[in-house]
Amino acid sequence: MKYESQKVAKLYFTAAIGLFVGQILFGLILGAQYVIGDFLFPEIPFNVARMVHTNLLIVWLLFGFMGAAYYLVPEEAETELFAPWLAKLMFWIFLAAGAATVLGYLLVPYATLAEVTMNDLLPTMGREFLEQPTITKLGIVVVALAFLFNIGMTILKGRKTVVNLVLLMGLTGLAVFFLFSFYNPVNVVMDKYYWWWVVHLWVEGVWELILGSILAFILIKTTGVDREVIEKWLYIIIAMTLITGIIGTGHHYYWIGTPEFWQWWGSIFSAMEPIPFFMMTVYAFNMVNKRRRNHPNKAAVLWALGTAVMAFLGAGVWGFLHTLAPVNYYTHGTQITAAHGHMAFYGAYVMIVLSMISYSMPMMRGREACNSARAQSMEMWSFWLMTISIIFITLFLTGAGILQVYLQRFSDNPMPFMVVQEKIALFYWLREITGFVFLLGLVLYIASFFVGKNEPEATVELAK
Amino acid sequence: MEDKKFIRPCSIIFGLLLALTVTTWFIGTMGLSGLQVSLMVLGFALIKGQLIGDYFMGLKQVSGFWRWAVTLWLVLVGSLITYAFNITA
Amino acid sequence: MAQAFTKAMARNIFYGGTVFFFLLFLALTFQTHSALPDRDNRQAINDTVALGKKVWEDNDCIGCHTLLGEGAYFAPELGNVYKRFGSTDAIKAFISSRPKDGIPGRRSMPQFNLSDEELTAIAEFLKYVSGINSANWPPSNQG
Amino acid sequence: MEKNKWPPGDLVIWFFILAELLVFGVFFAAYAFTRASNVELFNTYQLTLDRNAALINTVALITSSYFVVRAVAAIRDNNSKRCFHWLLAALFMGVVFLVVKGMEYHHHFSLGINLNTNTFYMFYLSLTFFHFLHVILGMIILLAVALKARSGGYSAAEHTGVETGASYWHMVDLVWMILFPLVYVMR
Numbered sequence: 069m070k071y072e073s074q075k076v077a078k079l080y081f082t083a084a085i086g087l088f089v090g091q092i093l094f095g096l097i098l099g100a101q102y103v104i105g106d107f108l109f110p111e112i113p114f115n116v117a118r119m120v121h122t123n124l125l126i127v128w129l130l131f132g133f134m135g136a137a138y139y140l141v142p143e144e145a146e147t148e149l150f151a152p153w154l155a156k157l158m159f160w161i162f163l164a165a166g167a168a169t170v171l172g173y174l175l176v177p178y179a180t181l182a183e184v185t186m187n188d189l190l191p192t193m194g195r196e197f198l199e200q201p202t203i204t205k206l207g208i209v210v211v212a213l214a215f216l217f218n219i220g221m222t223i224l225k226g227r228k229t230v231v232n233l234v235l236l237m238g239l240t241g242l243a244v245f246f247l248f249s250f251y252n253p254v255n256v257v258m259d260k261y262y263w264w265w266v267v268h269l270w271v272e273g274v275w276e277l278i279l280g281s282i283l284a285f286i287l288i289k290t291t292g293v294d295r296e297v298i299e300k301w302l303y304i305i306i307a308m309t310l311i312t313g314i315i316g317t318g319h320h321y322y323w324i325g326t327p328e329f330w331q332w333w334g335s336i337f338s339a340m341e342p343i344p345f346f347m348m349t350v351y352a353f354n355m356v357n358k359r360r361r362n363h364p365n366k367a368a369v370l371w372a373l374g375t376a377v378m379a380f381l382g383a384g385v386w387g388f389l390h391t392l393a394p395v396n397y398y399t400h401g402t403q404i405t406a407a408h409g410h411m412a413f414y415g416a417y418v419m420i421v422l423s424m425i426s427y428s429m430p431m432m433r434g435r436e437a438c439n440s441a442r443a444q445s446m447e448m449w450s451f452w453l454m455t456i457s458i459i460f461i462t463l464f465l466t467g468a469g470i471l472q473v474y475l476q477r478f479s480d481n482p483m484p485f486m487v488v489q490e491k492i493a494l495f496y497w498l499r500e501i502t503g504f505v506f507l508l509g510l511v512l513y514i515a516s517f518f519v520g521k522n523e524p525e526a527t528v529e530l531a532k
Numbered sequence: 533m534e535d536k537k538f539i540r541p542c543s544i545i546f547g548l549l550l551a552l553t554v555t556t557w558f559i560g561t562m563g564l565s566g567l568q569v570s571l572m573v574l575g576f577a578l579i580k581g582q583l584i585g586d587y588f589m590g591l592k593q594v595s596g597f598w599r600w601a602v603t604l605w606l607v608l609v610g611s612l613i614t615y616a617f618n619i620t621a
Numbered sequence: 622m623a624q625a626f627t628k629a630m631a632r633n634i635f636y637g638g639t640v641f642f643f644l645l646f647l648a649l650t651f652q653t654h655s656a657l658p659d660r661d662n663r664q665a666i667n668d669t670v671a672l673g674k675k676v677w678e679d680n681d682c683i684g685c686h687t688l689l690g691e692g693a694y695f696a697p698e699l700g701n702v703y704k705r706f707g708s709t710d711a712i713k714a715f716i717s718s719r720p721k722d723g724i725p726g727r728r729s730m731p732q733f734n735l736s737d738e739e740l741t742a743i744a745e746f747l748k749y750v751s752g753i754n755s756a757n758w759p760p761s762n763q764g
Numbered sequence: 765m766e767k768n769k770w771p772p773g774d775l776v777i778w779f780f781i782l783a784e785l786l787v788f789g790v791f792f793a794a795y796a797f798t799r800a801s802n803v804e805l806f807n808t809y810q811l812t813l814d815r816n817a818a819l820i821n822t823v824a825l826i827t828s829s830y831f832v833v834r835a836v837a838a839i840r841d842n843n844s845k846r847c848f849h850w851l852l853a854a855l856f857m858g859v860v861f862l863v864v865k866g867m868e869y870h871h872h873f874s875l876g877i878n879l880n881t882n883t884f885y886m887f888y889l890s891l892t893f894f895h896f897l898h899v900i901l902g903m904i905i906l907l908a909v910a911l912k913a914r915s916g917g918y919s920a921a922e923h924t925g926v927e928t929g930a931s932y933w934h935m936v937d938l939v940w941m942i943l944f945p946l947v948y949v950m951r
Contacts, residue, residue, distance in 0.1 A: 106725055118684050178680060230628075311639070322756065476764070543830075557818070573950050585938065620800045634776055656878070
């Protein structure tokens with residue numbers, strides 16, 4: 069860490085981890101409700117718990133991205149952050165808005181929340197992932213603008229590196245496409261069409277720019293490979309991402325009333341979406357193999373390599389499984405989608421944020437380069453526990469999905485939804501149990517921040 | 533001179549490409565149809581593709597993977613199309 | 622050649638490719654808009670349907686159900702529920718008869734205490750959605 | 765003659781060319797296999813296409829590609845001016861392609877044909893329009909190269925840019941070599 073103002077990232081990362089815990093706890097509640105239907109009913113109905121689960125995920129990832137940006141941008145630009153006070157102010161505003169929104173979900177019925185936040189003036193609520201009250205959405209826009217201003221000004225006054233530019237483009241895209249969440253016509257097809265401009269163009273578009281630039285930063289720092297080489301590959305990977313991903317949006321336009329040419333355009337382009345993820349895996353391993361030095365923060369390197377692999381598996385392979393229109397005809401809106409969603413979000417976005425935290429947190433907490441060997445070892449245990457858990461969760465949901473597709477849609481006598489759900493309950497039980505293992509991994513992860521504090525830093529020799 | 537070595541074959545290839553194109557067009561305007569005709573036309577197209585790759589793109593002077601990149605593509609696309617036309621005939 | 626490939630060229634392809642494919646995406650979006658009037662059942666949209674969509678959103682129905690396959694996978698697909706139930710009355714009866722404390726041990730839909738007007742509206746909204754041309758999806762009536 | 769390790773131009777463009785060929789290849793296969801289950805429909809509507817226009821366009825693209833070859837030869841001879849002129853000629857043939865194709869589109873659109881008319885037109889329009897956009901992109905690249913050539917930006921020693929643009933343009937030509945018989949002639 070070279071600049072004092074980078075430390076503002078610590079706030080963001082701390083909040084991110086806290087909200088991550090909340091997300092997982094609500095995930096466990098949801099998993100339980102899948103098998104014990106009346107669990108916590110009617111106090112916390114499924115839809116409320118799900119809103120909390122998904123919204124916390126989005127918010128903590130945004131905290132993570134912002135924290136990563138506040139840490140990375142000054143270092144790359146070789147200058148102090150333009151306005152650290154603004155970063156701190158926006159942190160508290162964002163945290164307060166997020167907390168108030170989640171409390172709103174939990175404490176009053178959703179319809180009441182819609183009423184008191186005057187949703188009727190500009191109705192934007194009640195759509196998947198965009199459940200936040202309109203006023204919260206406006207708050208997000210304000211926070212995002214202030215954040216972009218702060219980051220943009222820092223880059224403007226300092227050195228302009230590719231990592232910074234790509235990150236800035238990704239974050240700007242994130243803010244721009246979020247604006248489509250304010251468009252909500254009565255026409256359901258139009259509503260859905262532009263809803264995907266937020267959701268798809270985020271996770272399969274601009275977020276991948278953010279992911280790519282953070283990964284590039286960590287690789288530059290930990291491997292010592294020439295910046296030119298890493299930046300070149302970064303450009304190629306994000307070029308492939310957007311070339312395939314923009315038209316790839318079409319894989320959401322098969323069955324929602326949009327014209328049928330999308331079945332072709334969507335299938336062809338989205339089938340190529342795994343290519344950039346595959347390139348990212350090859351590139352990450354290549355760079356680590358070509359490393360000029362051994363970085364003592366072994367845990368951070370593990371997270372970074374893990375991101376590359378799991379993003380390819382979750383987003384690439386599991387996405388490809390059901391992206392072709394003839395397959396998607398049967399799998400659309402089943403547990404297959406849920407399986408893909410879990411591994412893709414964990415592999416691509418959760419892991420990149422945790423990589424960045426792993427790399428930067430020791431330095432912000434006063435270490436020279438990394439944590440003690442004991443803390444790192446515990447962190448790596450948590451890596452394996454969480455990663456293997458998510459793989460099994462994905463496999464169980466995939467199993468559930470295949471059976472669901474067969475019983476409910478493919479067989480000669482399709483069965484009703486609820487009957488099928490009971491027949492596949494075994495998979496849901498296994499998923500829930502695995503969820504607890506994931507929680508254990510998360511507990512270890514947090515514990516790793518508190519062990520070995522008084523022990524010396526790991527050295528390269530020890531870390532080998 | 534290097535220049536001539538490069539241009540002369542390309543000029544001949546240019547003539548060949550034109551001839552094959554006109555033949556294809558002629559078959560089209562005659563309204564000929566059927567599997568044999570289709571495959572012949574496809575064959576012309578694959579030859580044209582190979583010539584463009586070898587001479588215009590200059591892959592003939594390259595060794596290794598890239599030497600055969602275009603050829604590989606032509607073979608793949610050619611066989612898929614051939615297969616698709618075969619199952620209907 | 623000094624270098625097999627350059628950063629400048631990689632950058633150009635990133636910018637060029639992105640602009641190119643985004644423009645193509647806009648062109649396809651334009652095509653989509655011109656095709657929608659024949660597919661999206663917009664002639665069925667009226668004030669009741671609009672109110673129905675508001676009821677749908679204000680109660681976060683998508684948090685449990687899917688609509689045309691999008692949403693949560695906890696409860697049945699509703700894009701075709703009008704066809705599955707056969708009438709708006711059946712939909713209204715189902716929603717209004719949900720027990721307040723749920724059904725012991727089973728997944729239950731909350732009792733939303735909707736007014737008669739809201740009940741009619743949500744049923745009409747679901748009827749409108751069932752008229753959208755979804756390219757023959759879902760594969761079976763069960764959703 | 766000793767062989768090169770890398771194809772002409774910047775290697776990045778070749779990755780891009782490979783990706784593009786992949787997309788077009790999949791599109792071609794999709795056309796062929798969809799046709800297999802709709803032979804009659806495809807054969808009927810194929811007759812509504814203008815093969816003469818397609819001939820002109822094929823010739824235009826081949827000629828244009830050949831001109832680009834001459835441009836590359838010129839710059840290898842260290843003749844920037846001649847390189848610029850050949851590129852202009854190539855661009856002119858590109859314009860011919862766009863005009864002729866534009867007239868075809870005008871004809872179809874005035875009949876109210878669009879992507880949603882039927883499966884054949886969906887493919888015909890998707891494939892040709894996707895290619896049409898590539899022609900435009902290729903021309904933009906060629907124009908940039910031509911302008912740089914005119915200002916003396918290339919030499920016999922360093923002309924990677926010319927070769928890069930040329931390679932991309934040949935790819936646009938190559939794809940059309942398959943597209944033309946597949947969509948206009950084979951039945």
